[in-house]
Amino acid sequence: MSNTAAVHENEQISIKKKSQIVDVWKRLCRNKTAVLGLIIVAILVLIAIFAPIVLDYENQVIKTDYGNALKAPCAAHPFGTDEMGRDILVRVLYATSTSLSIGVVTVIVSLTVGLILGSAAGYFGGKVDMIIMRIMDIFLAIPGILLAICIVASLGNSIINLVIAQAVSAVPTFARVVRGAVMTVRDAEYVEAARAIGAKDSTIIFHDVLPNSLAPIIVQTTLQVASVILSIAGLSFIGLGIPAPRPEWGAMLSASRAYIRDYSYMCLFPGAAIMITILSLNLLGDGLRDALDPRLR
Amino acid sequence: MSEEVKKENTNAKDLTAEIKDLVVEFRTDYGIVQALNSMELEIERGKTLGLVGETGAGKTTTGLSLLRLIPDPPGVIVKGSIKLDGKDILSMSDKEMQDIRGKAVAMIFQDPMTSLDPVMTVENQIAEVIKLHEEGGMEHALTRAREMLELVGIPGSRGSEYPHQFSGGMKQRVVIAMALACNPELLIADEPTTALDVTIQAQVLEMMKGLREKYNTSMLMITHDLGIVAEICDKVSVIYAGHVIEHGTLVDIFKNTRHPYTEGLFNSLPNLENRTAELKPIKGLMPDPSNLPKGCAFCPRCDYAMEICKTEKPKRVYRNDTHYVECHLYNEDNIQEGKVSIR
Numbered sequence: 001m002s003n004t005a006a007v008h009e010n011e012q013i014s015i016k017k018k019s020q021i022v023d024v025w026k027r028l029c030r031n032k033t034a035v036l037g038l039i040i041v042a043i044l045v046l047i048a049i050f051a052p053i054v055l056d057y058e059n060q061v062i063k064t065d066y067g068n069a070l071k072a073p074c075a076a077h078p079f080g081t082d083e084m085g086r087d088i089l090v091r092v093l094y095a096t097s098t099s100l101s102i103g104v105v106t107v108i109v110s111l112t113v114g115l116i117l118g119s120a121a122g123y124f125g126g127k128v129d130m131i132i133m134r135i136m137d138i139f140l141a142i143p144g145i146l147l148a149i150c151i152v153a154s155l156g157n158s159i160i161n162l163v164i165a166q167a168v169s170a171v172p173t174f175a176r177v178v179r180g181a182v183m184t185v186r187d188a189e190y191v192e193a194a195r196a197i198g199a200k201d202s203t204i205i206f207h208d209v210l211p212n213s214l215a216p217i218i219v220q221t222t223l224q225v226a227s228v229i230l231s232i233a234g235l236s237f238i239g240l241g242i243p244a245p246r247p248e249w250g251a252m253l254s255a256s257r258a259y260i261r262d263y264s265y266m267c268l269f270p271g272a273a274i275m276i277t278i279l280s281l282n283l284l285g286d287g288l289r290d291a292l293d294p295r296l297r
Numbered sequence: 298m299s300e301e302v303k304k305e306n307t308n309a310k311d312l313t314a315e316i317k318d319l320v321v322e323f324r325t326d327y328g329i330v331q332a333l334n335s336m337e338l339e340i341e342r343g344k345t346l347g348l349v350g351e352t353g354a355g356k357t358t359t360g361l362s363l364l365r366l367i368p369d370p371p372g373v374i375v376k377g378s379i380k381l382d383g384k385d386i387l388s389m390s391d392k393e394m395q396d397i398r399g400k401a402v403a404m405i406f407q408d409p410m411t412s413l414d415p416v417m418t419v420e421n422q423i424a425e426v427i428k429l430h431e432e433g434g435m436e437h438a439l440t441r442a443r444e445m446l447e448l449v450g451i452p453g454s455r456g457s458e459y460p461h462q463f464s465g466g467m468k469q470r471v472v473i474a475m476a477l478a479c480n481p482e483l484l485i486a487d488e489p490t491t492a493l494d495v496t497i498q499a500q501v502l503e504m505m506k507g508l509r510e511k512y513n514t515s516m517l518m519i520t521h522d523l524g525i526v527a528e529i530c531d532k533v534s535v536i537y538a539g540h541v542i543e544h545g546t547l548v549d550i551f552k553n554t555r556h557p558y559t560e561g562l563f564n565s566l567p568n569l570e571n572r573t574a575e576l577k578p579i580k581g582l583m584p585d586p587s588n589l590p591k592g593c594a595f596c597p598r599c600d601y602a603m604e605i606c607k608t609e610k611p612k613r614v615y616r617n618d619t620h621y622v623e624c625h626l627y628n629e630d631n632i633q634e635g636k637v638s639i640r
Contacts, residue, residue, distance in 0.1 A: 189411040196364055196406075197399030197426040197475065207425065211416045 027291040034287020040280035048097035060087065061094045062245040070263055079269045082252070083259065088266065091247035092273050098248055099277070102163060102232055103225045110167040111221055114174025119205050121175065122182030133179065136172040144169035145234060152240045162241060166228050177220040181213030188212070215289045222285030226278040233274055249274050312383070313483045313515035314340040314363055314402075319377030321358055321367060321539070328587040332358045333539035334594075335377070338517075340483065345509065345516040347530035349523065349562065353583050355539035356519045357407070360485045363517070364402055365394050382482065400430040403476035404485040408492045409468035413460040419471045420446065420456030426478045445474040449504060466497035473505065480512050487519045502528055523566060527551065532619070535559045538584060538594035545620030555622040555632070558595050593625065601626055 028034055055061055065085035073080040079088035121132040139147070151165035185191065186209060194204045233250025235241035242248040249270040256266035316338040323330040333355045340346045348356050361367050362379060365386055379386050381401060386394065403426075406412035414422055423442035428435060443453030449470040460468055469489060476484055486505070490498040506529055509516055518530055526533055526547070533550040535543040535558065543556040554560050561579035568574045581598040590596055596606040605625050614627045622632070 189406055189408060190414040192366065193404070193406055193412045193472075193475075194414070194425075195366055195398065196404045198395045198397065198429050199399075199425065200395060203425075203429075207417070208414050212414065214416075 024291045028287055031287045031290060033283050034291070037280040037283025037285075037287060040276060041284050044096055044100060044277055044280070047093055048100040051093045051097050055090055055094055057094070060090050061247060062086070070259070070266075072263070073265055080263070080265050082255065082266055088252075088269050091252060092249070092269050095247040095249050095252065095270070096273070096277075098159075098242055098246060099229045099232060102159065102166070103228045106163050106166040106170065106228045107221055107225050109163065110170035110174055110224070111217075113167070113171045115178055115210070115217075117171070118175035118178025119182050119210060122179035123186055123201070123205055123209060125183075125186075129179070132175065136175045139169070139172040140176075142169075145231065148231065148235060149238075149240055152235065157240060157243050159242065162232060162235065165235075166231055169231075170224055170228065173224065174217075174220065177216055178213065181216045182209050185209050185212045215292055218292060219285045219289045222281050222288065226281040229274065229277060310339070311342045312339055313342050313381070314338065314517070315378075315380040315383075316359070316362070317378045317380075319359075319362060319379060320375040321355075321362060322373050322375055323371045324373055325371050330587045331539060331589060332372070332586065333362070334589070336536070336539055337541050337544075338534060340515045340517055341531075342482075342515055343513045344531040345518055345529055347526040347533040348517060348519045348536060349521060349526055349533060350536040351521060351583055353586065354536050356521075356536065357487055358539070359536070360404060360487050360517060360519050363483070363485060364398050364404060365389075366398075396430070399426050399481070400479045401481055402483045402485065403479070403481040405469075405472055405476045405487060405489045407488045409465060409472045410492065412472055413468055415460055418457050418459055419463070420453075423456075423471070423475045423478055426475055430479045441478065442474075445478050446471070448477075448508070449474045466493055466501065469493060469497075469501055470504070473501070473508075477508055477512070477514075481514060483515045483517065484509070485517045485519070488521070489518075490522070490525065491520075498525075505529065523562060535562070538586060538589055540594065540623075542595065542624070543620075543622045545616070549616070549620035553616065553620065555616065555620075555627060556595075556624050557599050557601050557626070561598075593623075 028038070063086070065081075068077075068081050068085035069083055071077055071081040071085075077087050077089065079092060081087055082091070117132050117136070121129040147169045148162075148165035151168065152161050155161040155164070182205075191204060191208055194208050199207070229249075232241050232248070233253065236248045236250030237254040239251075239254070241250055244251065252270040253267050253274075256263070256270070259266050316336055319333050319336040320331070321333040321336075323332055336355065336359055338346070338348075338359065348359060350356050358367060358372075362374070363381070363386075365379070367374065374387065381397065386397065389397075413419065417425075420439055420442040423445055424435065424438035427438040427441050431438070431441075439456075443456050446453050446456050451467055451470055451474075455463075460471070463471065469492070473489070489505070490501055493501060502525065505516075508514070516529075518525065520526060530547060532546050533544065534541045535550070535556065537558050543550065543554075543559050545553070550559060551563075554563060558579070561577070564577040565579060567576060579598055584590055584594055584597060590607070592608045593599070593602075593606045593611050596602045599606065603625060609625070611623045611625045613621050613623050614629065614632050615621045616632045
């Protein structure tokens with residue numbers, strides 16, 4: 001009978017079973033730029049984790065030594081020293097942990113809120129969509145940096161307030177991306193099929209809709225980590241970011257601005273750190289998107 | 298036959314599904330589209346009803362209405378009743394409907410390429426139905442899912458693969474396994490073989506027939522393929538512009554065709570025995586569903602159209618207990634005589 005014929009046909013095609021994560025990993029590895037991004041991000045994460053452990057905050061990171069101020073890069077200070085005689089290499093490394101952790105925490109917070117709001121708006125549509133997205137539009141109409149300045153100015157200059165400020169301005173972007181992604185999936189036939197087997201709305205959203213809208217959300221997440229790091233650098237640059245004397249790339253850039261003609265290396269290294277971090281996050285994000293998309297397999 | 302006798306007959310039948318006088322409209326910005334116009338449908342337990350008609354005749358809308366899944370907005374059920382096992386589903390709560398979907402009534406969608414979730418393994422997708430409607434947790438659901446795969450002729454070990462690793466025919470088997478996972482009383486098959494090539498079509502149909510007998514499932518076979526109807530159905534409803542215009546058993550419809558539209562459908566089929574015979578397709582297109590003719594909906598395309606067809610809706614004329622037709626050509630006296638083409 002036809003069934004046995006089909007079984008026979010299937011047996012001939014021997015397919016190695018592999019888990020989805022292994023599959024994604026293999027495809028990510030095929031993409032050279034993504035691997036480069038991944039390696040840099042991994043190194044940055046390691047630095048972020050170990051810098052606060054290995055480096056002595058009191059003696060190495062913030063201790064001023066005016067006798068050694070404004071030294072050009074040399075063997076003892078590979079990146080040179082700043083106007084207060086602090087080693088720039090040490091400060092750049094230490095700042096990695098500040099920037100990355102704030103970036104990641106902010107994105108987790110805003111992603112969670114954005115996911116809930118965006119998927120509700122995209123999936124249910126109609127009035128729910130209208131109300132949520134108009135509120136998001138109001139937030140989007142306020143320039144992010146201005147909103148962050150307002151929040152930090154009114155709540156005070158601390159890391160938690162920075163996270164809140166950044167998260168509030170990032171939520172509308174996430175909500176928009178999630179809503180768009182969900183709307184393209186919402187009308188797919190397999191969602192209708194899920195409804196036809198009696199699945200609840202929440203089951204459909206978490207089992208079918210969100211996993212299928214992951215690609216743009218992942219890309220947005222990595223890009224958003226990068227943009228939050230940039231914003232923090234920007235806020236620090238105007239003196240509203242991480243309170244001194246804790247090192248931060250933007251604050252270091254800001255401080256070195258006055259010396260840019262004579263001691264240009266001072267702004268070179270923090271600037272390069274920002275650039276490399278953001279570039280590697282973007283490379284990784286794009287690579288992940290390609291690797292996670294089942295249609296590109 | 299008088300209306301009363303007809304009623305008694307209905308009561309005597311054991312009906313899995315019954316649709317009466319159903320009117321469904323899609324209210325769009327461009328006007329009201331009348332998808333179903335007092336649609337009638339009866340499916341007896343363990344029997345298969347074929348729903349035949351052109352694209353846009355309202356076949357899929359009928360199928361979806363049995364699950365109360367007509368997209369709303371813009372779809373609105375204006376009036377009528379839909380009963381499953383004698384219970385009116387239009388008055389049920391959303392929760393009750395969710396329990397029915399997948400358990401009592403399951404649907405096979407038209408295109409297996411798009412009706413499976415691309416990021417979920419097939420066994421997980423089948424297990425999802427089972428988990429929703431049966432006790433026993435994920436472990437039990439997965440075991441059952443693999444059994445279902447074996448049942449439709451796919452090795453259970455392939456369950457952990459993704460839909461893109463399957464061919465079209467195998468995907469349709471997976472969709473069927475999913476639909477049958479909870480032994481539904483009614484299976485709605487919305488053109489289940491349209492997306493498949495003929496050899497796979499035959500396999501899938503053969504399999505569906507076997508499974509139907511095994512579980513005594515009632516079935517609504519939505520199709521435009523008269524070959525499939527002849528293969529698998531017990532009764533046939535021919536619908537045109539959201540309304541049943543001819544209904545009967547296989548013999549009634551195939552051997553004693555009455556309605557000019559049904560006749561036209563048969564004439565549109567190529568004839569294998571006579572290759573020189575010309576195809577006679579039905580001229581024209583389906584009427585604009587937002588602007589249906591006042592009289593018989595088929596009138597503008599009908600070769601036998603008369604004056605009365607333009608202004609009055611035809612009444613139902615019974616040829617025997619099972620066969621009726623709605624056409625002005627017939628009345629109680631001449632219905633027995635023969636096909637329109639012979640007259």
